[in-house]
Amino acid sequence: MAALLPTAGGTGAPVDAPPASPPAGMRARRWVPYALLAPGLLWLIAFFIVPVWQLFAASLWDPNGSVETGYAMTWSWSNYATAWDMFHVQFLRSLWYALITTVVCVLLAYPLAYAIAVKGGRWKNLMLVGVIAPFFTSYLVRTYSWKAILADTGPVVEFLKWIHVLGPDGRLLATEFAVIAGLVYNFLPFMVLPLYASLEKLDVRLLEAARDLYHGPVRSFLRVTLPLSMPGVVAGTLLCFIPATGDYVNAQLLGGPNTQMIGSVIQSRFLVVNDYPIASALSVMLMATILVLVTIYVSTAGTEEVV
Amino acid sequence: MTDQDLCIEGVTKTFGSFTAVDDLTLTIPDGSFFALLGASGCGKTTTLRMVAGLEEPTAGRITLGGLDITRMRPYKRPVNTVFQSYALFPHLSVADNVAFGLRRKGVSKADARGRVAEMLDLVQLGQYGSRRPAQLSGGQQQRVALARALVNNPEVLLLDEPLGALDLKLRRQMQIELKRIQTEVGITFVHVTHDQEEAMTMADTVAVMNEGRVEQLGAPAEMYEFPASAFVANFLGQSNLIQAQVTGQADGHVTVDAHGNRLAVPAGRCRVTSGSALLGVRPEKLHLAADPAAVPQGHAAVGGVVTDASFTGVSTQYLVRAPWGSELTVFVPNSGVTAPQLPGAEVHVHWAPAHSFLVGS
Numbered sequence: 001m002a003a004l005l006p007t008a009g010g011t012g013a014p015v016d017a018p019p020a021s022p023p024a025g026m027r028a029r030r031w032v033p034y035a036l037l038a039p040g041l042l043w044l045i046a047f048f049i050v051p052v053w054q055l056f057a058a059s060l061w062d063p064n065g066s067v068e069t070g071y072a073m074t075w076s077w078s079n080y081a082t083a084w085d086m087f088h089v090q091f092l093r094s095l096w097y098a099l100i101t102t103v104v105c106v107l108l109a110y111p112l113a114y115a116i117a118v119k120g121g122r123w124k125n126l127m128l129v130g131v132i133a134p135f136f137t138s139y140l141v142r143t144y145s146w147k148a149i150l151a152d153t154g155p156v157v158e159f160l161k162w163i164h165v166l167g168p169d170g171r172l173l174a175t176e177f178a179v180i181a182g183l184v185y186n187f188l189p190f191m192v193l194p195l196y197a198s199l200e201k202l203d204v205r206l207l208e209a210a211r212d213l214y215h216g217p218v219r220s221f222l223r224v225t226l227p228l229s230m231p232g233v234v235a236g237t238l239l240c241f242i243p244a245t246g247d248y249v250n251a252q253l254l255g256g257p258n259t260q261m262i263g264s265v266i267q268s269r270f271l272v273v274n275d276y277p278i279a280s281a282l283s284v285m286l287m288a289t290i291l292v293l294v295t296i297y298v299s300t301a302g303t304e305e306v307v
Numbered sequence: 308m309t310d311q312d313l314c315i316e317g318v319t320k321t322f323g324s325f326t327a328v329d330d331l332t333l334t335i336p337d338g339s340f341f342a343l344l345g346a347s348g349c350g351k352t353t354t355l356r357m358v359a360g361l362e363e364p365t366a367g368r369i370t371l372g373g374l375d376i377t378r379m380r381p382y383k384r385p386v387n388t389v390f391q392s393y394a395l396f397p398h399l400s401v402a403d404n405v406a407f408g409l410r411r412k413g414v415s416k417a418d419a420r421g422r423v424a425e426m427l428d429l430v431q432l433g434q435y436g437s438r439r440p441a442q443l444s445g446g447q448q449q450r451v452a453l454a455r456a457l458v459n460n461p462e463v464l465l466l467d468e469p470l471g472a473l474d475l476k477l478r479r480q481m482q483i484e485l486k487r488i489q490t491e492v493g494i495t496f497v498h499v500t501h502d503q504e505e506a507m508t509m510a511d512t513v514a515v516m517n518e519g520r521v522e523q524l525g526a527p528a529e530m531y532e533f534p535a536s537a538f539v540a541n542f543l544g545q546s547n548l549i550q551a552q553v554t555g556q557a558d559g560h561v562t563v564d565a566h567g568n569r570l571a572v573p574a575g576r577c578r579v580t581s582g583s584a585l586l587g588v589r590p591e592k593l594h595l596a597a598d599p600a601a602v603p604q605g606h607a608a609v610g611g612v613v614t615d616a617s618f619t620g621v622s623t624q625y626l627v628r629a630p631w632g633s634e635l636t637v638f639v640p641n642s643g644v645t646a647p648q649l650p651g652a653e654v655h656v657h658w659a660p661a662h663s664f665l666v667g668s
Contacts, residue, residue, distance in 0.1 A: 203392075203394070205390060205392055205394040206394050206396060208361050208381075208388075208390070208394065209388070209390060209394035209395075209396070210396075210407070211360075211361070211380075211381040211382050212359055212360075212361070212381055212382070212386075212387055212388045212408075212456075213382070213387065213407045213408030213411065213455070213456075213459070214382045214383075214408050214411040214412060214459075215382055215407075215408075215411060216380070216382050219411070223407075224396060227398045228397070228398055
């Protein structure tokens with residue numbers, strides 16, 4: 001190697017030397033960031049930190065108390081064991097349903113988001129509106145309408161009976177299928193939108209480069225498109241999985257006793273049975289579990305590596 | 308013609324009603340440094356993309372070493388591209404970017420690592436293998452793109468305006484560097500550029516394209532000295548083109564009438580020998596004389612008035628208004644032989660007929 005190239009950039013990233021001391025005008029405005037933070041911070045303290053703390057405290061109350069007699073703080077950690085013994089089936093079922101929902105959502109949303117982002121052309125915006133359109137109606141109303149769609153005398157059941165997928169007494173309502181179908185329907189847009197956002201940014205020239213470097217369509221997808229859309233996949237799975245785990249509307253409206261999810265249990269413990277300590281313990285367990293799962297997921301998905 | 312020549316035969320590419328490449332036929336010899344030169348929209352990039360397999364020709368055939376690759380998938384072609392935007396994979400390290408194609412060619416992991424290191428050394432980026440593309444400067448990214456394509460040892464390397472995003476100084480250095488690398492590896496380079504100086508500096512053969520066709524093809528010096536058309540005369544460097552009418556032929560010369568001046572051009576330097584034509588002379592081939600007696604014997608001469616003189620250091624560029632109204636550009640080298648002319652001075656512009664050429668108008 002005779003002729004040498006300039007090693008432009010030297011040893012690496014440009015280094016900006018900070019000024020020795022900030023000018024006087026800047027020092028005087030140090031409170032500005034705090035002032036900007038304050039409203040949101042106060043809101044979160046009042047309506048998030050305090051309630052969560054209260055919930056945690058309630059999970060340790062005396063399980064023998066009642067709304068009439070009041071609850072004593074007895075630091076009853078055994079509430080957690082009781083809650084687990086009574087409701088671990090619904091608890092694990094919720095995580096399982098949420099997992100299936102998330103996987104189905106990824107499988108449905110990825111091709112859809114890809115089609116809109118890459119092949120959408122001038123229909124892009126219209127298709128996006130189509131994805132968001134369900135939000136114009138309330139969540140509850142939409143889930144009710146699924147009740148009609150999946151009804152025992154409804155067109156879906158009739159058709160499935162006709163092609164002999166369902167037996168003469170078969171039904172969809174009150175089955176796992178109905179609950180998960182409802183969850184998928186309701187959370188699909190939360191998967192499509194972040195996926196669309198990351199696929200839309202994808203530079204098609206990178207795919208040309210991959211093709212030029214001996215990668216066929218499948219390998220180009222696996223080595224370029226998919227890794228570059230991982231931020232969207234991660235965001236979408238979080239937006240799907242977390243609310244789906246705690247959801248109770250779908251299980252309540254479309255499910256039956258055998259498809260009850262933890263959200264319904266917490267709701268009825270709080271509002272029907274008035275068993276505050278167990279309801280609180282279940283809530284705290286759910287939060288902690290999701291927090292741990294999300295932390296593990298995000299750190300293994302490694303999105304911080306994607307520029 | 309050797310075995311590995313790249314042949315483009317009667318290739319046409321249309322997009323809707325727009326013809327980007329129009330019945331193009333080219334043979335790019337094995338191991339040459341070939342430049343496709345033209346303004347934007349002349350079809351040069353489309354031609355390159357058809358060779359890469361990123362566009363399919365509407366008609367015609369592309370062969371490489373006798374093998375028809377016209378409809379071969381891009382990932383099956385022994386051709387690699389250095390993209391204008393570099394198109395480096397942002398989620399992969401520099402070393403992984405360079406190894407991207409290599410692993411698919413069935414090179415073992417250990418071998419690949421060795422060749423990547425070698426290639427990064429060749430482009431002076433040996434220390435940067437673990438960096439991400441975003442952490443490199445434009446010039447460094449350009450060299451990664453070059454390494455990523457070259458490491459696969461393609462039959463043909465396609466370069467799509469590879470230096471377009473670099474600043475002038477870096478571009479000059481990379482031109483020399485690219486030329487050196489090409490000589491070293493001996494791979495056919497097809498270089499698309501709109502920069503005529505870049506094309507002339509680097510390429511053995513230049514094809515000047517215009518509206519989807521090749522206007523002229525040849526060695527840079529040959530084309531500069533004797534352009535095939537008015538377009539080439541103006542696109543490659545500067546030319547003074549004077550409207551003229553062919554009046555006859557005598558003694559191996561074609562005589563023309565240019566606004567009342569009878570001028571001769573050697574027959575071997577005439578692209579047309581009848582009808583109306585353009586007589587061309589390069590500005591550095593024109594000389595100025597204050598006194599008609601100073602015009603050498605045998606030179607053609609026309610009178611004029613200096614309208615502008617700008618000193619550029621190595622030369623002075625004069626604009627001389629000819630009697631028929633148009634202006635001639637004259638570069639006079641700053642060799643201290645002639646006294647400078649001032650605007651308003653009456654001068655005689657003269658040149659050796661062997662330096663003039665005649666093209667169709």
